[in-house]
Amino acid sequence: MTSAHPPAVSASRAKRWGSFFYAEQVLRVMRGYGWSVFLYSVGQPVAYLFAMGIGLASLVDAHGGSVFGGVNYLTFIAPALLVSSAVMTASGDFSYPIMDGFKWRRVFYGPHASPLVPRQIAAGHIMASALKFLVQSLVYFAIVAMFGASPSPWGWVSAIVATVAGLSFGLPLMAYSSTITKDSGQFALVQRFIVVPLFLFSGTFFPLDSLPLGVRWIGWISPVWHGTQLGRVLTYGLEENPVLTLAHIVFLVGAAAAGWTLTRRQFVRRMGA
Amino acid sequence: MHNEATRSLSTSASFQMNPPPVITAENLTKSYGELTAVDGISFEVPAGESFGLLGPNGAGKSTTMKMIGGVSQRTSGKLSIMGLDPETHGPEVRAHLGVVPQQDNLDEELKVRENLIVYGRYFGLPLSYLRPKADELLEFAQLTDKAKSRVDALSGGMKRRLTIARSLINEPKVLLLDEPTTGLDPQARHILWDRLFRLKEQGVTLILTTHYMDEAEQLCDRLIVVDKGRIMAEGSPASLIREYSTREVLELRFGSERNATIGAELEGIGERVETLPDRVLIYAHDGESALEQVSARRLRPLTSLVRRSSLEDVFLRLTGRSLVD
Numbered sequence: 001m002t003s004a005h006p007p008a009v010s011a012s013r014a015k016r017w018g019s020f021f022y023a024e025q026v027l028r029v030m031r032g033y034g035w036s037v038f039l040y041s042v043g044q045p046v047a048y049l050f051a052m053g054i055g056l057a058s059l060v061d062a063h064g065g066s067v068f069g070g071v072n073y074l075t076f077i078a079p080a081l082l083v084s085s086a087v088m089t090a091s092g093d094f095s096y097p098i099m100d101g102f103k104w105r106r107v108f109y110g111p112h113a114s115p116l117v118p119r120q121i122a123a124g125h126i127m128a129s130a131l132k133f134l135v136q137s138l139v140y141f142a143i144v145a146m147f148g149a150s151p152s153p154w155g156w157v158s159a160i161v162a163t164v165a166g167l168s169f170g171l172p173l174m175a176y177s178s179t180i181t182k183d184s185g186q187f188a189l190v191q192r193f194i195v196v197p198l199f200l201f202s203g204t205f206f207p208l209d210s211l212p213l214g215v216r217w218i219g220w221i222s223p224v225w226h227g228t229q230l231g232r233v234l235t236y237g238l239e240e241n242p243v244l245t246l247a248h249i250v251f252l253v254g255a256a257a258a259g260w261t262l263t264r265r266q267f268v269r270r271m272g273a
Numbered sequence: 274m275h276n277e278a279t280r281s282l283s284t285s286a287s288f289q290m291n292p293p294p295v296i297t298a299e300n301l302t303k304s305y306g307e308l309t310a311v312d313g314i315s316f317e318v319p320a321g322e323s324f325g326l327l328g329p330n331g332a333g334k335s336t337t338m339k340m341i342g343g344v345s346q347r348t349s350g351k352l353s354i355m356g357l358d359p360e361t362h363g364p365e366v367r368a369h370l371g372v373v374p375q376q377d378n379l380d381e382e383l384k385v386r387e388n389l390i391v392y393g394r395y396f397g398l399p400l401s402y403l404r405p406k407a408d409e410l411l412e413f414a415q416l417t418d419k420a421k422s423r424v425d426a427l428s429g430g431m432k433r434r435l436t437i438a439r440s441l442i443n444e445p446k447v448l449l450l451d452e453p454t455t456g457l458d459p460q461a462r463h464i465l466w467d468r469l470f471r472l473k474e475q476g477v478t479l480i481l482t483t484h485y486m487d488e489a490e491q492l493c494d495r496l497i498v499v500d501k502g503r504i505m506a507e508g509s510p511a512s513l514i515r516e517y518s519t520r521e522v523l524e525l526r527f528g529s530e531r532n533a534t535i536g537a538e539l540e541g542i543g544e545r546v547e548t549l550p551d552r553v554l555i556y557a558h559d560g561e562s563a564l565e566q567v568s569a570r571r572l573r574p575l576t577s578l579v580r581r582s583s584l585e586d587v588f589l590r591l592t593g594r595s596l597v598d
Contacts, residue, residue: 004398004406004444007355007368013397014364025391029382106378112344113372113440114395115364272344 014115022124079231090170165227171259371440430461
């Protein structure tokens with residue numbers, strides 16, 4: 001091909017596939033960090049599963065592991081670590097890079113001068129991140145399975161659950177990030193006062209109902225808890241009221257969808273149609 | 274049947290005689306609350322012309338550019354790009370355009386060549402086209418040996434050339450350049466002007482904003498002088514100078530204290546005397562003879578300089594202010 005196709009073709013392709021075109025850009029950037037993404041997604045589970053699942057588990061299992069629903073401690077915490085890992089990645093991908101796109105290096109404004117529209121730029125960023133969470137979660141799950149911590153044949157689905165959990169936390173955060181015009185340490189606060197408490201009080205290391213009611217609500221509004229409980233149903237067949245299982249799904253998908261809608265609205269508001 | 278054939282024949286004939294303008298703006302207005310950034314401007318740009326918006330910072334030039342690209346919605350007035358309304362057909366309009374924004378927004382995490390390819394993908398262009406095209410554009414932007422460098426390793430002038438190369442990836446017939454050389458050193462500016470001139474020779478319509486009068490003189494066939502959102506004058510650089518200024522200007526410096534008071538003593542020399550904080554300008558057809566008259570009155574300037582009138586003088590005449598503060 002020697003010359004560009006006519007503008008009308010560009011416009012119709014961009015209208016149909018624009019989100020994917022932008023996702024492609026984000027993935028190309030990620031490829032530049034390929035090694036660190038890979039090391040993170042393999043290194044983190046191995047480190048956690050060794051420390052918690054082998055070290056801590058040997059003590060827990062020896063001293064009354066019955067509270068963990070009849071499974072060993074490693075099996076109990078593996079789905080929680082998987083979901084937490086996706087949520088933590090999301091807390092990174094949907095905070096500073098958004099600020100960067102609007103304010104620092106202004107990368108969102110490059111495609112905005114092309115036929116792409118703001119909602120596609122938002123969607124492209126989201127889709128590329130979702131793909132990254134999925135790949136990372138599948139690697140994580142494979143390692144969990146190698147540790148023998150996912151006895152059920154449906155265990156692999158927990159990688160998809162972790163991806164959705166990452167989005168259900170990440171997209172409301174992205175909506176918030178896209179409103180910030182001045183960096184005054186908001187993301188450090190999000191990390192300290194939202195991400196860390198969600199990690200600690202979401203039934204990650206012990207069942208949620210062993211907490212006093214005063215803090216149990218943190219779990220109920222936490223994507224980590226909903227994702228973790230679903231993961232437990234999938235990896236070792238945790239017995240749970242089906243209504244509650246359905247509630248987990250509704251919560252995760254609902255929060256992600258609400259976050260996406262708000263993000264799209266804010267992108268359009270900030271960049272113009 | 275016969276009628277229809279005649280009609281289509283006559284429209285194509287009129288099309289050839291008088292091609293429709295690439296851009297038509299009528300009473301274009303943009304307000305942000307109380308502030309009116311663009312205040313009812315009208316202009317037309319025919320295909321192949323190099324058209325400039327000259328004015329100081331805050332004149333409404335960038336806002337006009339954003340409305341042309343359909344990324345900022347006008348408050349009122351009409352705007353048509355290639356016969357399309359950018360407000361309702363933003364993607365279609367931008368598919369026709371190449372855009373060089375005021376602030377570079379290259380992807381610093383990608384390599385130089387990759388920036389071009391990624392950008393081309395936004396237009397749905399296939400890699401089979403983009404790979405050779407990227408190399409061709411790197412050659413054009415004199416960046417071939419930087420193809421594999423990271424963007425953050427480039428100088429300001431190189432980044433600007435890469436941004437221009439990027440804007441050409443879809444072979445646009447219309448190029449929007451918002452302050453293309455602001456912040457560049459003189460050598461980098463000349464290289465850039467040369468590249469833009471080549472595009473002009475290829476028939477690309479250039480729309481550029483600038484607050485540099487030399488840039489406007491170098492690149493624009495025709496321009497509008499904009500101040501506070503309004504058009505102050507319109508024409509070619511030469512005709513504007515002819516209309517609003519004299520052929521030559523005598524610049525005198527008497528030192529900052531005397532500059533302010535000397536005006537009265539210079540009265541009658543040349544056609545007009547303009548007193549600025551740092552110098553006094555005497556507008557005259559013949560600068561040298563004006564200087565002789567100054568000497569005859571025994572006024573001794575610290576320095577004196579005779580030069581041709583420029584768009585800077587046009588702007589000063591129209592607004593009473595300098596272009597660059």
